[in-house]
Amino acid sequence: MDFSSDTAAPAHPAVIEAIAAANQGNQPSYGGDEVTARLRRHLSETFETDDLDFWLCASGTASNALALSILCSPIGAIACHEEAHIERDERGAPEFFSGGAKLRLLPGHGGQIDETALRAALAANNPNFVHETPLEALSLTNLTECGTAYPTSKIEQFVSLAKAEGLNAHLDGARLANALASTGASPAEMSWKAGIDVLTLGLTKTGAIGCEIILVFGSKRAEFPQLQARAKRSGHMPPKMRFLAAQAEAMLTDNLWMTLAAKANQTAREFADILCAKPGVTLAYPVDGNEVFCMLPPKIEALIRKAGVKCYPWPGGSYRFVCSWTTLASDLEAMRDLLAES
Ligand SMILES: Cc1ncc(COP(=O)(O)O)c(C=O)c1O
Structure with missing residues (x-):
């Protein structure tokens, strides 16, 4: 992921x-x-x-x-x-x-x-x-x-x-x-x-x-x-x-550039929904594009780190997750499954 x-x-x-x-x-x-x-x-x-x-x-x-x-x-x-x-x-x-x-x-x-x-x-x-x-x-x-x-x-x-x-x-x-x-x-x-x-x-x-x-x-x-x-x-x-x-x-x-960007934006919105369905996860900023900035409770933070999910800790205490034209539905499903363990 x-x-x-x-x-x-x-x-x-x-x-x-x-x-x-x-x-x-x-x-x-x-x-x-x-x-x-x-x-x-x-x-x-x-x-x-x-x-x-x-x-x-x-x-x-x-x-x-x-x-x-x-x-x-x-x-x-x-x-x-x-x-x-x-x-x-x-x-x-x-x-x-x-x-x-x-x-x-x-x-x-x-x-x-x-x-x-x-x-x-x-x-x-x-x-x-x-x-x-x-x-x-x-x-x-x-x-x-x-x-x-x-x-x-x-x-x-x-x-x-x-x-x-x-x-x-x-x-x-x-x-x-x-x-x-x-x-x-x-x-x-x-x-x-x-x-x-x-x-x-x-x-x-x-x-x-x-x-x-x-x-x-x-x-x-x-x-x-x-x-x-x-x-x-x-x-x-x-x-x-x-x-x-x-x-x-x-x-x-x-x-093509707009098609790919619209797809990445849509994927980011779906990704944000998956994350925010977990109690304690909140958006640091609105998801207007293909980036999701979330505040994560320590338990989820630890889970994500342990699973090796690639994302960046961001100044201000949030985590940044970026979707691209190539982010797959299966990537989102893998995240959903991982979060189900918490
Ligand atoms: C807002 C913004 N401007 C410019 C850049 C360009 O950076 P690079 O020199 O890595 O292509 C980036 C890359 O992350 C960016 O996020």
Whole structure:
């Protein structure tokens, strides 16, 4: 029973087939190939706009750090949730790639920034006061690190508050598909239509081998050459870009990414029901996507540990269980049987 992460899951067969299909003959390097050209059309359709540029990376950390490096200068700060992946799990990559930008951590329940805290930080922002590091960007995450989903209206509201103070807006969408499946919003509504300048769209957790797309929208496209130069400088310019593009194309074709995310979300809800049927088990956060965070009584905690169920203890005392496109009904049944022993 492996509920450790959606990155522990295999890639979808369509992704493997797409890579094999792209493996024909020579193609121009560094994104000049046919598959990457086709991907542009897929992205325009998916996001309902031609007013975008994109870059492909193999990891979410690299794509977040590159994205933020064009949204915040070395002498500025990025407002984000105190549990954000860019703060807790990226070993200072945003600071490194931006050349020194600070992260300004904001509190909030369930991985979502508290509105009052955001308003206070924006109200106190004073770019003309030389002793302070002014906010230059807001970074939101959807799904959040606690598995909850911001509704699009909240993203829109937070971004418009930030923009009123001259900030740029970034969305970490490592699990964007799960947030879209949960809220019913379209990719366009949750990104550029909500004012997001740069989206890092993860496909790895959804079912790719390793493919994250940095999408740059609207007026921020002026910074795209800088993003490319930074990608090159930091070693994130894959020469055989076609194999990353092939993964993305397979995921977007016939909306496979959304089908897989909806399935993972549904499995997580069923998993949560199984866990919560046990007395003493409570959800730490609502299950909006494919992650379940539970408080477990000591007896169940011990049982799960003894059985070697893979999951992560999480800050705050809960346990995180992640479902993926490949989590089987039999995995859930095995969990139900195990819990019956308690
Ligand atoms: C919210 C979020 N952002 C970004 C990432 C990307 O991380 P990685 O560099 O492991 O692909 C993750 C991975 O766990 C994540 O949960």
